[in-house]
Amino acid sequence: MLTQFNRRLLIAAAIGGAIAAGAPALAQDKSIVVASTTSTQDSGLFEYLLPLVKAKTGITVKVISQGTGQALDTGRRGDADVVFVHAKSAEEKFLAEGQGVKRYPVMYNDFVLIGPKSDPAGIKGMKDVGKALTAIMDKKADFISRGDKSGTHVAELALWKASGIDIEAAKGPWYKSIGQGMGAALNTAGAGNAYVLSDRGTWIHYKNKDQLAVLVEGDKRMFNQYGVMLVNPEKHPTVKKDLGQAFIDYLISPEGQKAIANYKINGEQLFYPNAEDRGA
Numbered sequence: 543m544l545t546q547f548n549r550r551l552l553i554a555a556a557i558g559g560a561i562a563a564g565a566p567a568l569a570q571d572k573s574i575v576v577a578s579t580t581s582t583q584d585s586g587l588f589e590y591l592l593p594l595v596k597a598k599t600g601i602t603v604k605v606i607s608q609g610t611g612q613a614l615d616t617g618r619r620g621d622a623d624v625v626f627v628h629a630k631s632a633e634e635k636f637l638a639e640g641q642g643v644k645r646y647p648v649m650y651n652d653f654v655l656i657g658p659k660s661d662p663a664g665i666k667g668m669k670d671v672g673k674a675l676t677a678i679m680d681k682k683a684d685f686i687s688r689g690d691k692s693g694t695h696v697a698e699l700a701l702w703k704a705s706g707i708d709i710e711a712a713k714g715p716w717y718k719s720i721g722q723g724m725g726a727a728l729n730t731a732g733a734g735n736a737y738v739l740s741d742r743g744t745w746i747h748y749k750n751k752d753q754l755a756v757l758v759e760g761d762k763r764m765f766n767q768y769g770v771m772l773v774n775p776e777k778h779p780t781v782k783k784d785l786g787q788a789f790i791d792y793l794i795s796p797e798g799q800k801a802i803a804n805y806k807i808n809g810e811q812l813f814y815p816n817a818e819d820r821g822a
Contacts, residue, residue, distance in 0.1 A: 572600055572601055572602065573601065573602040573603070573604060573785075574601060574602075574604070574624060574782050574786050574789055575603075575604045575605075575606060575621065576603050576605050576623065576626055577605075577606045577608060577614075577617055577622035577625045578605055578606070578607060578608075578613055578625070578626040579608070579609065579610050579613060579626070579627050579628055579768075580608065580609060580692065580724050580725070580744075581628065581693070581724055581741040581743055581744045582605075582607075583605060583607035584607075584723060584724050584725045584743075584747060584748075585744045585747045585812055585813075586747045586807070586812075587743065587805055587812065587813065588605055590805050591801060591805065592605075594798075594801050598792055598797065599789065599792055601785055601789055606621075607723070608692075609688065609690040609691050609692025609693070609694075609723070610627040610629045610632060610691070610692050610693035611632065611690070611692060611695075611696070612691065612692075613625050613627050614627060614632055614633070614636050614641075617642065617771075617773045618639075620773065620777070620778030620780055623772070623773055623782045623783075624770060624771065624772055624773065624786045624789055624790060625771050626768065626769075626793075627693060627768070627769065628693035628694075628767060628768045628769070629692075629693040629696045629697070630767055630769065631696070632693075632696065633645050633771065636771065640777060641773065641774055641777060642771035642772065642773060642774055643771065643772040643773075643774050643775075644772070645769045645771050646769060646770050646771070646794050646817065647767060647768070647769050647816055647819055647820065647821075648769060648770050648793050648794060648802070648816075648817055649799075649802050649813040649814055649815045649816060649817075650765065650766055650816055650822065651741060651743050651812060652742050652759065652760075652765055653694065653697055653739055653741055653742070653764040653765075653766050654739075654742050654745055654756045654758070654759045655674055655758035655759070655764075656728065656731060656737065656738050656745060656754050656755070656756060656757065657683075657731075657736070657737040657738075657755065657757045658731075658735045658736070658753055658755075659754070659755050660735065661757060662681060662683045662735075663677045663678045663680075663681045663683040663737065665677050665678065665737075665757050666757045666758075667757070668757075668758050669760055669761060671701055671705070671758055671761040671764055672701070672704060672705035672706070672761075672763075673705075674757070674758045675701060675705045675707065676705055676706075676707065678737055679707060679712055679716075682714065682716040683736070683737060684716050684718065684735060684736035684737065685716060685718065685737045685738070686718050686727050686730050686734070686736045687717060687718065687719040687727075687738075688719075688720065688721075688723070688724065688727050689719030689721045689722075690720075690721050690722060692724075693741075693766070694739060694740070694741055697739065697764075698739045701739070701763060701764075704763060718730070718734075718736070724740055724741065724744040725744065725748065728740060728744070728745070728748050728750070728754070729750065732750055732751075732752070732753045732754050735753065737757075741766055742759075742766070742812065746807050746810055746812050747807060747812070767816075767822050769822075770790050770793055770794075771790075772790060773786070798815075798817075799815035800815075802815045803815050
């Protein structure tokens with residue numbers, strides 16, 4: 543016959559076993575999905591940063607690496623908790639639609655115009671990206687466009703427009719739209735002796751530079767800002783609001799900003815934190 547004391551021990555053991563059995567499930571629940579631009583992935587930033595996020599917050603971050611337009615669409619479907627992208631006009635539209643809660647600036651770098659070292663369009667060292675793009679068009683030199691509605695693609699189209707060029711009307715066989723990410727675009731440019739616009743972070747991380755070089759940089763129109771937003775849980779109840787905001791809070795915290803600044807390859811800094819610049 544069980545004494546009252548033994549009965550309590552059995553109940554306590556059963557409760558403890560249930561808690562232990564449920565612990566892995568609870569641990570698995572402390573994860574979020576972040577839809578982000580390919581440049582944060584292809585630059586190696588996430589590989590470096592996410593273990594730091596895990597150590598600080600206990601949150602496991604699962605990344606969906608897409609062009610900015612696709613990443614925002616993933617957020618619109620409620621298939622991500624957070625979007626971390628780089629096309630401010632598209633981000634502001636996302637907010638205006640009520641799809642995001644608030645946009646936080648995180649960091650910046652710049653775009654660079656990459657091309658073959660042989661430089662058939664003769665643009666090396668130009669400081670005006672518009673003149674460089676015009677020279678590429680005039681020479682009908684091969685140009686690789688991401689063509690994927692990414693932040694880089696949006697920036698590329700804006701640069702053609704700012705140069706007074708209607709690229710839809712002007713493009714010919716020399717202008718190749720591939721509908722792929724930044725790494726693939728650089729590979730295509732390298733294999734085809736072509737020009738391409740890249741974010742600097744992916745370029746620094748890119749290994750196969752043999753035939754390519756930075757030919758045009760430094761134009762203020764090539765500034766590249768990144769922002770992060772929590773997907774609106776009022777529209778999408780499955781969004782993990784608290785965990786998603788905790789991830790954002792880490793990115794914009796002094797510790798997170800320092801971690802971003804510390805990410806370097808061969809001593810070269812890839813991203814510059816600017817969370818305190820609310821207008822960024």
